[in-house]
Amino acid sequence: xxxxxxxxxxxxxxxxxxxxxxxxxxxxxxxxxxxxxxxxxxxxxxxxxxxxxxxxxxxxxxxxxxxxxxxxxxxxxxxxxxxxxxxxxxxxxxxxxxxxxxxxxxxxxxxxxxxxxxxxxxxxxxxxxxxxxxxxxxxxxxxxxxxxxxxxxxxxxxxxxxxxxxxxxxxxxxxxxxxxxxxxxxxxxxxxxxxxxxxxxxxxxxxxxxxxxxxxxxxxxxxxxxxxxxxxxxxxxxxxxxxxxxxxxxxxxxxxxxxxxxxxxxxxxxxxxxxxxxxxxxxxxxxxxxxxxxxxxxxxxxxxxxxxxxxxxxxxxxxxxxxxxxxxxxxxxxxxxxxxxxxxxxxxxxxxxxxxxxxxxxxxxxxxxxxxxxxxxxxxxxxxxxxxxxxxxxxxxxxxxxxxx
Amino acid sequence: xxxxxxxxxxxxxxxxxxxxxxxxxxxxxxxxxxxxxxxxxxxxxxxxxxxxxxxxxxxxxxxxxxxxxxxxxxxxxxxxxxxxxxxxxxxxxxxxxxxxxxxxxxxxxxxxxxxxxxxxxxxxxxxxxxxxxxxxxxxxxxxxxxxxxxxxxxxxxxxxxxxxxxxxxxxxxxxxxxxxxxxxxxxxxxxxxxxxxxxxxxxxxxxxxxxxxxxxxxxxxxxxxxxxxxxxxxxxxxxxxxxxxxxxxxxxxxxxxxxxxxxxxxxxxxxxxxxxxxxxxxxxxxxxxxxxxxxxxxxxxxxxxxxxxxxxxxxxxxxxxxxxxxxxxxxxxxxxxxxxxxxxxxxxxxxxxxxxxxxxxxxxxxxxxxxxxxxxxxxxxxxxxxxxxxxxxxxxxxxxxxxxxxxxxxxxxxxxxxxxxxxxxxxxxxxxxxxxxxxxxxxxxxxxxxxxxxxxxxxxxxxxxxxxxxxxxxxxxxxxxxxxxxxxxxxxxxxxxxxxxxxxxxxxxxxxxxxxxxxxxxxxx
Numbered sequence: 001x002x003x004x005x006x007x008x009x010x011x012x013x014x015x016x017x018x019x020x021x022x023x024x025x026x027x028x029x030x031x032x033x034x035x036x037x038x039x040x041x042x043x044x045x046x047x048x049x050x051x052x053x054x055x056x057x058x059x060x061x062x063x064x065x066x067x068x069x070x071x072x073x074x075x076x077x078x079x080x081x082x083x084x085x086x087x088x089x090x091x092x093x094x095x096x097x098x099x100x101x102x103x104x105x106x107x108x109x110x111x112x113x114x115x116x117x118x119x120x121x122x123x124x125x126x127x128x129x130x131x132x133x134x135x136x137x138x139x140x141x142x143x144x145x146x147x148x149x150x151x152x153x154x155x156x157x158x159x160x161x162x163x164x165x166x167x168x169x170x171x172x173x174x175x176x177x178x179x180x181x182x183x184x185x186x187x188x189x190x191x192x193x194x195x196x197x198x199x200x201x202x203x204x205x206x207x208x209x210x211x212x213x214x215x216x217x218x219x220x221x222x223x224x225x226x227x228x229x230x231x232x233x234x235x236x237x238x239x240x241x242x243x244x245x246x247x248x249x250x251x252x253x254x255x256x257x258x259x260x261x262x263x264x265x266x267x268x269x270x271x272x273x274x275x276x277x278x279x280x281x282x283x284x285x286x287x288x289x290x291x292x293x294x295x296x297x298x299x300x301x302x303x304x305x306x307x308x309x310x311x312x313x314x315x316x317x318x319x320x321x322x323x324x325x326x327x328x329x330x331x332x333x334x335x336x337x338x339x340x341x342x343x344x345x346x347x348x349x350x351x352x353x354x355x356x357x358x359x360x361x362x363x364x365x366x367x368x369x370x371x372x373x374x375x376x377x378x379x380x381x382x383x384x385x386x387x388x389x390x391x392x393x394x395x396x397x398x399x400x401x402x403x404x405x
Numbered sequence: 406x407x408x409x410x411x412x413x414x415x416x417x418x419x420x421x422x423x424x425x426x427x428x429x430x431x432x433x434x435x436x437x438x439x440x441x442x443x444x445x446x447x448x449x450x451x452x453x454x455x456x457x458x459x460x461x462x463x464x465x466x467x468x469x470x471x472x473x474x475x476x477x478x479x480x481x482x483x484x485x486x487x488x489x490x491x492x493x494x495x496x497x498x499x500x501x502x503x504x505x506x507x508x509x510x511x512x513x514x515x516x517x518x519x520x521x522x523x524x525x526x527x528x529x530x531x532x533x534x535x536x537x538x539x540x541x542x543x544x545x546x547x548x549x550x551x552x553x554x555x556x557x558x559x560x561x562x563x564x565x566x567x568x569x570x571x572x573x574x575x576x577x578x579x580x581x582x583x584x585x586x587x588x589x590x591x592x593x594x595x596x597x598x599x600x601x602x603x604x605x606x607x608x609x610x611x612x613x614x615x616x617x618x619x620x621x622x623x624x625x626x627x628x629x630x631x632x633x634x635x636x637x638x639x640x641x642x643x644x645x646x647x648x649x650x651x652x653x654x655x656x657x658x659x660x661x662x663x664x665x666x667x668x669x670x671x672x673x674x675x676x677x678x679x680x681x682x683x684x685x686x687x688x689x690x691x692x693x694x695x696x697x698x699x700x701x702x703x704x705x706x707x708x709x710x711x712x713x714x715x716x717x718x719x720x721x722x723x724x725x726x727x728x729x730x731x732x733x734x735x736x737x738x739x740x741x742x743x744x745x746x747x748x749x750x751x752x753x754x755x756x757x758x759x760x761x762x763x764x765x766x767x768x769x770x771x772x773x774x775x776x777x778x779x780x781x782x783x784x785x786x787x788x789x790x791x792x793x794x795x796x797x798x799x800x801x802x803x804x805x806x807x808x809x810x811x812x813x814x815x816x817x818x819x820x821x822x823x824x825x826x827x828x829x830x831x832x833x834x835x836x837x838x839x840x841x842x843x844x845x846x847x848x849x850x851x852x853x854x855x856x857x858x859x860x861x862x863x864x865x866x867x868x869x870x871x872x873x874x875x876x877x878x879x880x881x882x883x884x885x886x887x888x889x890x891x892x893x894x895x896x897x898x899x900x901x902x903x904x905x906x907x908x909x910x911x912x913x914x915x916x917x918x919x920x921x922x923x924x925x926x927x928x929x930x
Binding site: 038039109110111112113114115148154156157158163167168169170171172181182183187188191192194195198200201202203206208209211212213244262263265267268269316317319320323324325356380 | 586589590591593598601602603604605606607608609615621627630652672675698728761782812813814821822824832833834835836837838839840841843847848904908911912913920923924925928929
């Protein structure tokens with residue numbers, strides 16, 4: 001599937017990235033944290049196109065009011081406004097550490113959550129046979145040697161995006177992250193070591209797991225753990241984000257981090273300034289602020305990307321919610337981000353401007369946006385980029401300036 | 406002919422949750438064919454008294470969906486000023502709310518108890534499979550009330566039956582109608598379109614094709630999703646606030662009915678049972694998968710949905726999709742095309758007879774190939790249950806088992822997304838999962854999991870257990886009774902390598918069974 005004619009037009013005039021543009025930052029250590037919002041967050045209510053005449057019309061009960069009104073968006077640039085629940089992010093915006101890429105998405109037309117997540121995690125939209133994730137391939141191009149603690153995902157299972165032949169670790173959500181286990185006792189450890197000596201998948205997983213566990217326990221020791229009272233889905237994010245920050249501060253070789261947060265599939269009673277979406281955005285915003293703060297000096301060498309598999313319908317549905325759509329917004333923050341700006345070509349929300357007559361069109365391929373971060377921030381070369389996103393020719397447009405030189 | 410012990414172990418591993426003490430010997434004695442026949446006709450296998458007593462002691466799992474709603478549902482079903490269903494007494498009213506928390510906990514208890522103790526092992530495996538295939542999420546609103554009812558009404562009765570019946574039962578169950586929002590799916594300009602029922606909602610229609618029937622590559626388009634959503638407008642449930650037009654009537658009727666001896670049950674029949682509302686149905690013609698579905702008005706509008714379910718249940722893509730998923734669940738991450746084709750052919754020839762499809766599976770050479778025995782990485786659910794079965798300890802408190810499943814990423818009934826949990830090695834084998842499985846194995850093997858306590862559901866904060874699982878308080882070392890390694894080796898069959906047995910032999914008594922349960926051989930089945 002190709003991009004719609006309109007989005008191709010929107011990209012017209014965009015130049016291919018030039019390889020020498022990025023060599024400058026290659027020497028500086030860079031880190032990347034990806035926060036994936038599973039379930040398709042409604043990007044039109046996150047970075048609100050309040051100046052687009054068709055926005056409020058399409059959403060009679062769930063539109064965010066323009067800046068200045070009660071419950072209105074927080075003005076970003078006179079064109080777009082931020083959901084009021086994300087007020088905690090505004091200082092980062094003002095300091096130009098936070099940017100957005102709007103009308104970003106996948107060239108693949110799937111409106112299946114699972115296929116679309118797969119597309120964004122493998123980095124090869126439309127190709128169902130890709131076995132590994134793009135962040136795993138990214139580990140492969142970063143300087144060797146690679147340890148299991150160089151890339152960490154929070155959660156009980158390894159996400160697709162980090163799966164593959166390069167080592168990567170998982171850390172439990174919540175207070176379990178730094179807890180001791182029976183394997184910390186030497187006799188028990190020694191006995192189990194003898195069961196997992198082989199070159200098979202289980203033995204590798206066992207040895208990697210033990211190494212990662214020991215390192216995490218050591219690094220999180222003494223951290224003040226806060227209780228979180230069994231809160232709903234994204235509510236635990238601020239404390240997990242704090243743990244990630246601690247790990248990154250302690251371990252300079254930890255380069256890549258990943259979080260997945262659920263609960264964004266708001267088909268019913270999505271709400272406007274208040275409601276379901278609001279309740280999930282608040283802890284996300286707070287967690288990102290905590291992450292930025294707790295990273296301390298490391299924030300300057302870190303880029304945090306927030307993304308989601310697709311956007312939601314421009315028009316609200318019959319149940320004050322939104323259905324599966326297409327284009328969405330990507331959030332990019334970090335010390336080196338040239339922020340305070342909404343990047344990407346805006347395709348418009350008039351009926352004839354919509355993708356398949358219903359969704360925000362995609363004018364920036366998600367791989368193009370990620371490529372800008374990988375090349376300018378992590379020093380990935382264009383040859384290496386072809387391994388990470390095979391078959392994709394990055395075009396930069398205004399994104400060549402997303403990361404400050 | 407005596408059954409090969411390796412085959413007996415394979416059957417228990419794959420068609421059940423692993424052997425308990427004596428299971429392998431029993432299969433060898435009866436013969437594999439006879440054992441399989443019984444598993445495929447589970448009504449021939451009586452449940453042990455200990456399990457029946459356990460299930461009978463649960464107070465909420467026998468309620469149907471409507472009874473659960475009326476008894477434990479939100480107070481909005483009542484009129485203002487009306488006392489809650491516990492009566493005027495505030496203590497009784499509080500008890501109703503507290504008992505409401507029991508619903509999910511008791512559903513979990515029932516499912517785990519059956520998996521541990523029922524001789525109908527294949528039935529339990531199929532309940533796991535089909536619940537997961539037609540997944541609903543316990544923490545989405547009202548579904549907390551309906552999790553047991555959904556399993557008992559929509560899933561269990563059909564796991565050896567016709568796929569079409571299973572599909573219908575899920576399509577019409579309030580748990581599914583609520584989970585995927587179809588109860589609000591309404592034709593935009595219909596007479597019933599008002600309030601929260603103003604227009605189309607595609608959620609269920611999409612997953613019905615993508616996940617439940619055709620599969621994501623099953624040849625449907627976005628236009629088909631919209632057409633199917635229109636066809637299913639008006640499929641919802643009755644009762645107050647359910648858009649069934651009965652809101653104003655229910656208050657006084659409910660009060661009067663509740664004064665009568667059988668009132669609760671009569672009221673229940675009205676509340677949250679499947680109800681087709683013609684006022685919210687789209688009566689126009691639709692084109693679904695290239696076929697015209699004639700729009701109908703009045704009560705016969707429901708026939709469009711029935712016609713669509715017929716089409717989807719009988720589509721060749723559905724036979725293939727279901728066969729692949731079953732083969733992946735029972736046989737291999739990448740099942741052989743020959744197996745999937747054979748199953749799909751049976752599915753087609755028998756009009757979706759699940760028992761017949763399972764017969765094809767268990768007889769197929771790729772299921773019987775000894776080279777494939779013991780090669781699958783167990784899912785967390787399977788691993789935890791198989792360890793508890795092999796240990797053969799009395800389990801009165803399932804919380805540590807559920808908590809371990811949750812910590813490993815597979816909390817029973819709490820998969821948030823409609824695609825359900827995966828069953829492949831790639832999904833579950835990771836560095837952290839191994840150390841966590843081993844921690845559980847060590848505690849279980851040393852007798853330190855508090856499994857033999859009275860179940861304490863009142864303190865069970867389910868959501869917390871799922872999202873921030875923490876290990877249970879262990880049994881004090883001086884009170885713990887380690888599992889006998891010799892008995893465990895005999896129960897589990899000869900699966901352990903010489904290396905593992907040598908390490909076990911040299912280990913401290915409290916660690917021996919933990920090493921067996923945490924060994925690489927026990928991670929696989």
